[in-house]
Amino acid sequence: MQAREVLEISKIIPVITIDDLKTSIDLAQALAKGGIKILEITLRTKEALEAINLISQEMPDIIVGAGTILNAKMLEQAKNAGAKFAISPGLNAIFAKEAKAIDLPLIPGVTTAGELMLALEFDLKNLKFFPAESSGGIQTLKSFLAPFSSVKFCPTGGINLNNIKEYLTLKNVACVGGSWLTPKELIINKQWDEITQIAQKSLARSQ
Structure with missing residues (x-):
């Protein structure tokens, strides 16, 4: 699977933090x-890698990836855990170079034109x-379209039910990501039906 294929699986990628491994499958x-x-499980907790492995094995029809990848070591750990893709909050030249040796689709985070140019130096076009x-939201993405026409984005950070439709109308946006689908209080209280309803409503809004 290539990075562009990852971004085209769904209009929405839930960003998930696993605090309790027992709730990950539910x-x-x-x-x-x-x-x-498709799911992005952030490597912000000690349960994250095990959750990636568990969900990948128990639910093979779901594409599970790892988020908050900060370096090549974490990228390798994510791959070994069964992640099908990786997402990082940022990018630097050392990480970009080392990541090329690891066979796992990487979708690095960028904010500025300079970071975009760095990504392109390493043939990273899905960001x-x-x-x-x-960071300027929709207006910044519109500004990126002409000089970086080959790039597709997955915006995350401040995305919610109220603005996903506007982001998804942009030509250079393939999908959006965010944690609004999995409110912490609903997970703690095991209100799975409510999370299902949020997912359904979000996908409907994305059309």
């Missing part, structure tokens, strides 16, 4: 029931625009 099933086909809303 959470993934709730999202899948709502029509979600996360992060943090989207606080």
Whole structure:
């Protein structure tokens, strides 16, 4: 699978933080029931890699990736855990060079034109625009379209039900990502039906 294929799986990529491994399958099933086909599990908790492995094995129809990848070591760990893709919040030359030796689709985060140019130096054309809303949001992405016409973005950071449609109308946006689909209180209270409903509503809004 290539990075562009990852971004074209769905209009929405839920960004998930796993605090309790025991809830990971229930959470993934709730999202899948709502029509979600792809998940980004952030490597912000000690349970993350194990959750990637567990969901990948138990739910092979769901494409599971790793987020918050900060270096090549984490990229290798994500691959070994069964991740099908990786997303990083940013990019630097050392990481970009080392990542090329690891056979896992990488979608690095960028904010500025300079970071975009660095990504292109390493033939990285499928990027996360992060943090989207606080970095100019839709207007910045519109400005990127002409000089960087070959690039496709997945904006994350401040994305929610109220603005996903506007982002998805942009020619250089393939999909959007965010944590609004999995509110922490719903996970703690195991309100899986409510999470399914959020997923259904979000996908409907994305059309």
